[in-house]
Amino acid sequence: MSNANVGGVYDHIIQEVINAVRVDFEENGVDDGVLDELKKGWQHKLSQLNVAQFPWDPKPEPPPPAPPVQASAPPPAPAQQSQQQTPSNYTQATLSPQTSAQPASLPGGPHPNGNGVAIKPDPGMLKNDPVIKQEPGLANAQGPPGHPVYNNTANPGRGMAAQRAAQALESQYGPRAAASINAIHMGSQINTAQQGQRPSQAPQQINQQHMNQQQMNQQQMNQQHMNLQQMNQQQMNHQQQMNHQQQMNQQQYRQGIMQQRVQPQQGPHPGASNGLPAAQVDGSGDDFEGILMQRGPDGRPVEMGRVEIDSIIHGQIAARAKQMEGGGLMLPFKEATRHRGTASKKDRTGNPSQVDGPEDDFKDEDLDDDAINSDLDDPDDDKDDDEDDDDSMGHMMLCMYDKVQRVKNKWKCTLKDGVLTVNGREYVFHKATGEYEW
Amino acid sequence: MATSGTNFYDLYRHGSLGVTLTDALDDLISAERIDPQLAIKVLTQFDRIVAESLQEKVKARLTFKGSLDTYRFCDEVWTFLIKNVTFKMDNGSNAVHADKVKIVSCSAKRTDEK
Numbered sequence: 208m209s210n211a212n213v214g215g216v217y218d219h220i221i222q223e224v225i226n227a228v229r230v231d232f233e234e235n236g237v238d239d240g241v242l243d244e245l246k247k248g249w250q251h252k253l254s255q256l257n258v259a260q261f262p263w264d265p266k267p268e269p270p271p272p273a274p275p276v277q278a279s280a281p282p283p284a285p286a287q288q289s290q291q292q293t294p295s296n297y298t299q300a301t302l303s304p305q306t307s308a309q310p311a312s313l314p315g316g317p318h319p320n321g322n323g324v325a326i327k328p329d330p331g332m333l334k335n336d337p338v339i340k341q342e343p344g345l346a347n348a349q350g351p352p353g354h355p356v357y358n359n360t361a362n363p364g365r366g367m368a369a370q371r372a373a374q375a376l377e378s379q380y381g382p383r384a385a386a387s388i389n390a391i392h393m394g395s396q397i398n399t400a401q402q403g404q405r406p407s408q409a410p411q412q413i414n415q416q417h418m419n420q421q422q423m424n425q426q427q428m429n430q431q432h433m434n435l436q437q438m439n440q441q442q443m444n445h446q447q448q449m450n451h452q453q454q455m456n457q458q459q460y461r462q463g464i465m466q467q468r469v470q471p472q473q474g475p476h477p478g479a480s481n482g483l484p485a486a487q488v489d490g491s492g493d494d495f496e497g498i499l500m501q502r503g504p505d506g507r508p509v510e511m512g513r514v515e516i517d518s519i520i521h522g523q524i525a526a527r528a529k530q531m532e533g534g535g536l537m538l539p540f541k542e543a544t545r546h547r548g549t550a551s552k553k554d555r556t557g558n559p560s561q562v563d564g565p566e567d568d569f570k571d572e573d574l575d576d577d578a579i580n581s582d583l584d585d586p587d588d589d590k591d592d593d594e595d596d597d598d599s600m601g602h603m604m605l606c607m608y609d610k611v612q613r614v615k616n617k618w619k620c621t622l623k624d625g626v627l628t629v630n631g632r633e634y635v636f637h638k639a640t641g642e643y644e645w
Numbered sequence: 646m647a648t649s650g651t652n653f654y655d656l657y658r659h660g661s662l663g664v665t666l667t668d669a670l671d672d673l674i675s676a677e678r679i680d681p682q683l684a685i686k687v688l689t690q691f692d693r694i695v696a697e698s699l700q701e702k703v704k705a706r707l708t709f710k711g712s713l714d715t716y717r718f719c720d721e722v723w724t725f726l727i728k729n730v731t732f733k734m735d736n737g738s739n740a741v742h743a744d745k746v747k748i749v750s751c752s753a754k755r756t757d758e759k
Contacts, residue, residue, distance in 0.1 A: 212705070217662055220691075220698045224666070227690040231683060241678045245687075248669035258661050602746040605660050607753035608723055618713055620723070623753055624699040626660045627707070629732065629743045633661055635699060639707035641748075643727050645716065 213259035213633050221249060258633035602629045606639065616645040653692040654751045666691055706735040711746070723750040 225246050232242050250263050500510055511519075606625025612618070620641050627634040657663050670684040711730035717723070725748040732741040 212703070216698060216702050219702060220662060220694055223694040223698065224687065224691050227694060228683075228687045231686045231690075232679075235680060235683050237679055237683065241673065244678070245669050245673060248672055249666050252665035252668050253661065256661050256665065602743045603659075604746060604748040604750075605656050606748065606750050607654075608750040609753050611718075611723055611750075618716070618725075620725075620750075622748075622750055624696065624703070625707075625750075626657060626662070626699070627732070627746075628661060629730075629741055629746060632741075634705075634707070634732075634734075634741075635703045636705045636707040637699070637703045639709065641709045641711075641725075641727075643709075643711045643713040643725075643730075645713040 211260070213635055214261040214264075216635050217253065217259070218262045221246060258628060258631065604628075606636075618643050618645060653689075653696050655688070655692050656749065656751050657692065657695040658688060659749070662695065663688075663691060708733045708735075709746075714745075721752045724748065725750075 225242060229239075229242060232239070250261070254261055254264050604622075604625055604627045606622040606627075609621040609623055611620040618641070622639040622641065623637060625636050625639055627636065655663075658667060667688070670679070670687060673679045674681055674684055709727075709730050709732045711727040713725060714728045715724075715726035717725075727746050727748065728744060730743050730746045732743070734740075
């Protein structure tokens with residue numbers, strides 16, 4: 208089967224139809240010319256589809272080619288116009304691509320705002336100054352040698368404690384303690400430099416340990432007072448009643464704390480006494496508090512404060528928690544939507560506040576209000592719907608079936624009297640057999 | 646074989662021949678040259694003539710193979726969506742390949758019975 212006979216068959220069909228409806232046309236009082244017009248219009252439209260070679264198209268028959276020309280009196284005029292307008296069209300065609308090419312090339316180049324939006328862990332965003340607040344475990348020997356206490360590789364906690372001890376001694380005893388302070392500094396220095404020679408430095412070690420113990424005691428006492436004070440404050444807040452006794456207690460504790468604080472001058476941080484080796488040194492300058500940078504609206508890197516970083520982390524954790532409980536399924540609807548609203552608002556209005564890498568995928572799902580995490584919600588399923596779009600004159604076969612058989616996933620069917628449109632060509636067949644696997 | 650012309654499928658109206666006929670009829674209707682009822686009569690005749698012509702005038706045979714993607718049988722109409730199809734003509738001419746073909750097929754028995 209080729210599509211050579213398609214033209215003949217179609218021509219036959221057209222003739223048959225026209226002849227069959229001629230009576231109907233006459234009965235309706237419609238002029239014969241209209242019927243002729245219908246035939247020509249039909250043939251012309253069919254020729255435009257260019258699905259096969261039709262007998263009325265080629266030259267052999269002068270009358271058939273004539274109909275398209277005659278029937279489409281308007282079409283020739285546009286054709287001439289288009290020929291006349293070709294020069295101007297050319298200039299437009301040659302000019303417009305150039306003008307449009309410049310904006311088109313922009314996306315390839317550096318986007319001015321794109322960098323602000325892109326949330327990538329830029330190495331330059333991390334503040335790499337020597338004044339970075341270094342965590343004890345991460346401390347390295349990059350710091351300036353003038354501050355050996357902060358630069359203690361072997362035992363940072365001890366180094367800080369030594370500094371504190373030195374300051375305490377200085378404040379308590381003034382110049383008289385200079386010798387001891389020097390000893391402490393020496394000890395810490397030697398600790399850093401000569402880790403293996405500890406036994407030889409026993410006196411300093413003992414001295415330092417003694418100071419550490421002293422400080423630990425102070426810290427513990429201080430912490431106890433602080434805890435009591437906090438408990439009292441909480442009680443007061445909860446009960447909302449001014450109890451005179453408690454007030455008195457509070458005052459007493461405050462006085463006690465003040466007395467405790469007078470001695471060491473530099474009050475140890477409450478959190479430092481939880482068994483961890485001085486996890487945080489507070490009170491240093493705020494100028495290097497931020498360790499992360501973000502780009503401001505004007506593109507300049509802006510240091511992020513601790514509060515901002517905390518809010519970012521909080522947002523992340525909240526989003527993660529929401530994801531774990533099914534995108535707000537377990538929450539009351541009001542609450543779920545409120546949370547989602549605030550979270551997304553924060554992400555959109557605030558500048559790209561994420562600095563921990565590319566955006567995670569679950570955020571997009573979170574924004575979908577109707578998501579119920581069902582397979583039916585999967586947007587990927589929408590791809591299957593394209594089977595139903597009968598792309599008008601696309602690949603299609605219209606036919607009758609004699610038999611359709613199936614054995615497991617193997618299908619066999621016998622079709623007849625079909626019209627097949629494929630790859631822009633049309634075929635007709637009397638009988639067709641198809642075998643396909645599902 | 647029915648003679649009234651009402652017992653034929655309007656299936657082929659969705660082919661190129663039927664679409665172009667419908668377009669031409671629409672043009673005439675919008676130009677108020679013919680009645681819509683007349684156009685419906687034309688299409689009814691078309692249904693009959695296409696079916697008869699394909700039965701009588703066409704002798705070609707065709708085989709095709711492919712992988713069936715979707716099948717559907719509803720109201721006595723089979724619909725197949727076949728991917729990677731290869732059509733072979735009985736005259737030995739070159740095979741035709743298509744990525745995707747939709748087959749809409751009505752029962753051949755119904756027209757024969759009536």
